[in-house]
Amino acid sequence: MLNPHLEHLKDYPFQRLRELLADTAPPPGMQPINLTLGEPQHPFPPFVSDVLNQHQEGYGKYPPLAGTDAYRNAIAEWLNRRYALPGGMIDPGRHIVPLNGTREGLYMIAQVAVPRVKDGRRPAVLIPNPFYHCYVGAAVAAGAEPVLVPTTAETGFLPDYTGLDEDLLRRTALIYLCSPANPQGAIADKAYLRRLIELCRNFDIVLLLDECYAEIYYDAPPPGGLEVCAELGGDMSNVLVFHSLSKRSNLPGLRSGFAAGDPDIAATFLRLRSYGGATQPLPVQAASAAVWRDEAHVETNRALYRAKFDVAIQKLSNRFGFRNPEGGFFLWLDVGDGVEATKTLWSEAGVRALPGEYLGRPSNGPAGGDGGNPGSPYIRLALVAELAQTSEALDRLSQVL
């Protein structure tokens, strides 16, 4: 009676973590510190509530699925500023798809970009391993084979898509890439992005660039897919980038993001969304436009994360294969056995971490790999708590691991 493919979706990391720690408790009297969820806890810009209030009458209307002109213009202006795109490259009416947060878009786009058959076979969707679980859910629900491509220290924590077998690439419909990467914080440079865009154009593949951590970086701003398209002459064929206010502006509860790029994909995506997509309420569109227009709060936010990474550098350098992530807000620590370390951290230090194993799967499919789960030796820590709490958590971790 039910879709049999969904049997493959039984490994959501937070459910597994709850089960792992169900019978364990932190030491009595010790204040627990939760570093599992990538849910920002810095303040969001205070003007958001005012703009929502000013547009209250919008709750009484069905909002336009494609967004108001003002909203799409604000997004286009932000893309132009952030990536120094040439004027006219982004047409707000043709290249932008507003989303209720990027997760629903990253999921639904697979319905747009995965045909029933590619190269006479079941289509493949390439996904970095470890991965954001939405990608696998999207591939499976679209009837494709999710093919996990290992991302390890040896590959610079990015998937080596251009090194894959041509036979696999011919049946690949869709590629997901997350840069800055969740969980490792690696950033794809322009040369990497250029090679990947060219690969996708050669093999007729849709490239989905999940750039939702693009505004949280330690040194240099990560390059973006559209920036590279601009350098390749301005053509955005095959490329769709995804951006969100959840991490940039500490607004995961506003549910606000967008996709931008290839006009044919954007138009087809909007067509599908007009049948089954969730529309952003008008007050949310107005508030989102104001937030995309403001950079001051983004700089403040980045500085708050940088201070925490400075503490991590000071406390963890030379341990656990420590690398200061280039972007994003996660630490990805090599602790030997991530599941065991997670149990120890919770029961002896009251620190809740996420085992890297739960973010990956064994890699032994058509993309190669040695059968191991590349996440197994690691834990992921989200540096979302306040500085003092983060510092305390890292001290406790250093003591017990």
Ligand SMILES: Cc1ncc(COP(=O)(O)O)c(C=O)c1O
């Ligand atoms: C890699 C990655 N992509 C996308 C998202 C979705 O974010 P949102 O739906 O809040 O825009 C998340 C959220 O944690 C994420 O970690």
